[in-house]
Amino acid sequence: MKSRSGIANKINAFMLTFILAVALLGFPAHAQNHDVLSVQRGLALAGYEPGPLDGYWGGLTESALSELMEDYGIAAEVGGPDDLSGTVFDALVRAFNALHEALEADKPHLQVALGVVDARHLLERTGIGAHPAEIDRLVGLTRSEAISQIIAGLDARAPLLPQPTWVESGPFPDYWLRWDYEEEERSRFRMARDREMNQLRAWWVDELIATDRPQAERLILYWHNHFVTAYSAIQEESHAIYLQHQLFRSRGHQNFRDLVTAILYDPAMLNYLDNDRSREEQPNENLARELMELFVLGEGNYDEETVKEVARALTGYGYTRMGRMEFQFSPWDHDSGRKTIFGRTGRWRAEDVADILLDQPEAAEFVARKFWTAYVSEFNYDEEELATVAAAFRDADYDVKTLLRYLLASRAFWAEENRGTIVKSPVDLLIGSARSQGRHLGEVVSLPNQLAALGQNLFEPPNVAGWPGAGDWLTPSRILLRNDTLDRLADYVDDAADQEQPDASVAMAGADTGSAEMAGVDEPSMSEGGDTAGGTIRVRYAAENFEGPPIFRVYVMRENEEGALRTDWVSPVVVAEGGIDTERYGRVMASDLPWRETEIPVPREIDPAAFRVSFVNDHCCGAGGSDGGDRNFYVDWVSFDGRLYPVSAGEQRTSCTSPNADREPGRLFCNGHVTLSEYLTEDTEPVFARSSDRLLIDRVAFEWAEEMRAGDNWVSFSLGVLSPRLGSVGAQAMKVELVRNNTDDAGQRLLLKISERECYPNCLGAPMPSAAYTNRETGHREMNFVLIGREWDDERRQWNALTDEQRAFVSSLWVAVPDFIRQAMRGRNWREREAQRKYETWSEWLALVEEALPRSRYARHAAPGGWGMSGIQPDANSMSMMMSMMSGTGAGEPMVVAGMPSDDARDYVDGMAQSAPPAQYFLTSIAGVDLPQVGQLSEIFQHPMYQLK
């Protein structure tokens, strides 16, 4: 399996930054080393004595750990924090489980040996569905032992399937500058991010099916619905969603206290609940309120005054989007005054808030109740048992596996009256079906889309309260869709079970690669034997069906001598797969289109000047116009021979009469075609030109400015510069601040300020020299370059500490500032951030700047060639799009279902089916409802109990 790197490392780096920030900013120092702290907690929970739980590696911790390892006969040298491997953490969980199995020995209801019914119950509640092989593995264990098996697999570890490549790609997209984009560019940016989200969603769905640790994925899903964030509500910051997902993946099974603290540092959450612009003068209460209402305490356990105080403590907690996306504390926006929270008064910050809230007795009860709803019953609550679980959770300092262990060990969890009292979510229903049937059902429905249709679009919970579950899954529309979906699955499973070797013309090619089989309509056969002498054309498309799917052809075009395009070769007709039936389900939102890829073999050599994709069977409409059903066809791109032809650069001609119909190429609402002649190739690297006699930048935009007022001592005007570079010095992202400074003893000064905080990865191609100022509030280094007025000695030393190249770089930036401002005026930020009004208050000073610059040392040191924007190059958005497109077309991973090769997973179920499988492998039995005799597997899908777990 592919190792996680890239952003996964960034997460580690992020945690490290966090620790450093904690150290630098004087936060409580309880997180010295997170792994050590986890080990200490693990030792304590397993009944060993590691000394104080302080995150410091010491003799007590070391000896307790070696004692434990010896007790369990595990040989591993652990001499320090660097040796803390998976083996150690596994040993800790083993010891924890052993301790609890001993404690549970005198509870008769936990000493019952599991039969199929109990095993399926445990798996369906803690995992996703239950494959018969998973069930059989648990049969015969005591309930107590089986619970240990679940607990042992709560750590998600590295995913089985590789995550989309964009999560590992270098610098993040230019989130910080995107507000400056004009609408068209914004929309391209947005589309690129949407595409990334779709990939992440598709990956997670596949991972949910493949995983051999369904209990870990269930827990991640739980946290996704506890600390809710929705992609569409955070202005398309797909990377933030990914980082949050990874947080749940890496930390969700550990400690709730840590998770609460981490979520207050999480960019996606800070954005979703508007804390990233909460400042002392105008605190935003959103995060404060939801933190208490939905994350920690529950409605009614705090008052409005507390909301206000907590909001004050959270002011200044934001994040940076420059080059990466990570937590950033802004001391000047933070209200450092005293706050009173639950009777405790102090200069509280977010970390203190988490601790104070978790000291409230309601916290453990609230979280335990939420887990109860997810794991035990949506309808029945046993207050006495809940109190026991909550007490254990609190006593274990909010250890998540303790919480789960006590829930699963409760009488209520195993009680007859609570079986079948949770309505299956769409994930339970669809992914659960795939897992329990041993079949990746992506072949019959597009799972991410179908989840969305049934109301559980991953990464898009409806609001901050998350998916309510229970009756909300059973609204009339959803009942209809659920039944319809189950019918389709039933048909598919029956068909598939009838065929030992699925016929290639019926079954689709591996859906895990997103490819779809195409049916040759007027050509004999297009199966694997197709003649590919000329190569293979790949097309990514989506369909909306109405009284049948769209069909299309691909034309290879070449230029004749007059330069006109002529048809060179025409593909057979292709029937679009995977379309949504618009008559039944209505039109599809653009972001939910069920994209597919197909391959078209070309039998002879071609030399294409263009490709043309032609939609040939438009059909409209049902009653109510196109909303009552419409057949449409969408193209995303065509690829051939290492070239990628994005449709956004295509030319479209359809028979639609609306003048706008062909304005967005790739959306064919009427018969017609789109012609693609422009392409990218993998070596269309961004031309990252460098020059040592000319400052190059990719873009400059207005950031913000203060109005120039005579009385203010420090007034600034700030610009964002993308990829400024000169020779070997440069940054990927950089803010430069023009400052007018009034001083008592030296009068007025004008300078250019740069700060490490506002540069990525740093301002000068290397960390700033030690002569730089250190900002007392943030700990970041800063430098001032004075143009007008007196230069302090410190500032002179800073200038002198620069290398020649750095001096040239800084000087070139300074000299270019007037031009940069003129350039920034063309951008959207200028218009929408009222820059003009502020600019006008600066005009006198800017005139002075223009006058002073040519006579300054900066003019002497600046690069002789001035500055320039990088030449026309495929913008970063197209590049990342390109990367993700190409990545999607690679060879598929071997299919895995429930941790088994998919063939084995399927054969296991089919083997059972031949001898009429007992219904209890698939259905919850409750008193008063007879389970059917299963003749065909599909019968279980239509049974009402299949909707419950």
Next chain:
Amino acid sequence: MNRRQIFQSLLAGLAIPLAPLNLARAAQVSGRRLILVELSGANDGLNTVVPYRDERYRQIRPNISLHEDERFTLTSELALHASLTPLGDAWEAGDLAIVQGLGYPGQNRSHFKSIAIWETGGDGSQSGVNGWLTEDIMGMRDASEVDAHGISLDGGMGVFAASSGLWLSMTSLNQFATLAGQRQQAPSVSGGDNPALAMLLDRGHSLDTAMTRISAKIERLPRSSSFRIDAGDFGRQAAMAAQLIDAGIEAPVLKIKLDGFDTHEAQPWRHRDLLRDLGRGLAGLRQALIQSGQWEDTLVMTYSEFGRRAVENESMGTDHGTAAPHFLMSGGLSGGIWGVHPDLGNLADGDMEFTLDYRTMYHTVLRDWFGLVQNRFQSHFDPALDGILRS
């Protein structure tokens, strides 16, 4: 239950007596319907219905107050956001009433809590379980007399939350027509003691009944009657509502939604676009219903979880607030400005004080529009809205 809770529930019992529904039936007005329009995310009332003469309006909103060219004058005191200009015809015709200063005591500022309060008729100290009109509407019309008690066209069912009754969600017109009859008969089982199964079976049963009736009517809808309202997805919902009514579907309540009003930032641009859809959608709906002769019998009512804070924030937006105005539209009402605008000189922590409990509006709708003199909200009677609806 502690003493305080007991006291509250006693109060609640006093405040919301169960109406003797049988008596109420005599006076009810059948054939009328209500279209609920949810402005999801909390609409900013001050920039929707603008007290443009009030200097304090510009003081508390130095950056986002509406200038003259961004307003549409109604009276010497009030103007609408210019995006609502399409409602000018309705205003002129006396078909548009604006009810000012709606809110409730103990404002809850959480979106989903407060929308749940509006949906269930509660306030800061209690929110109900059932939708605010579900019980009264079910008492008024038995399931056998209607095709549905209510149909949500946006998928949201909060306002229709009810343990029984025919409260449906329908997000495309043909949904029922194409699905009716396709369902395979599920094995017959009974719910027994399992609450989840009981709910599942109950909902499946009501659905089958309603679908059959509704699909039959939609099939008779002439294809040419299809039309569009150019207001995005909101326009699609509004058009669908008009078509359902045109098809003769008996449903006392329809519900549509316009989403995205949570304008913490960049409000001037976002709010402008939202209100444009709202104005076009409601004007289009009115036109369609006038054409089909149903406008006199249709009442449109907007609602939202709360208003937004009177004082703007630092991000060119507004945070969660309290009171807000709402619209009533119909061919059967007395248009104009109703109620009292909150005093901008008397803000509490930057928030307006509500001047009318929103449940007075609910009471008036139930009493005067549906003829349900005795209803869940009669304790919220207030003469402020007397005469707004023609009974």
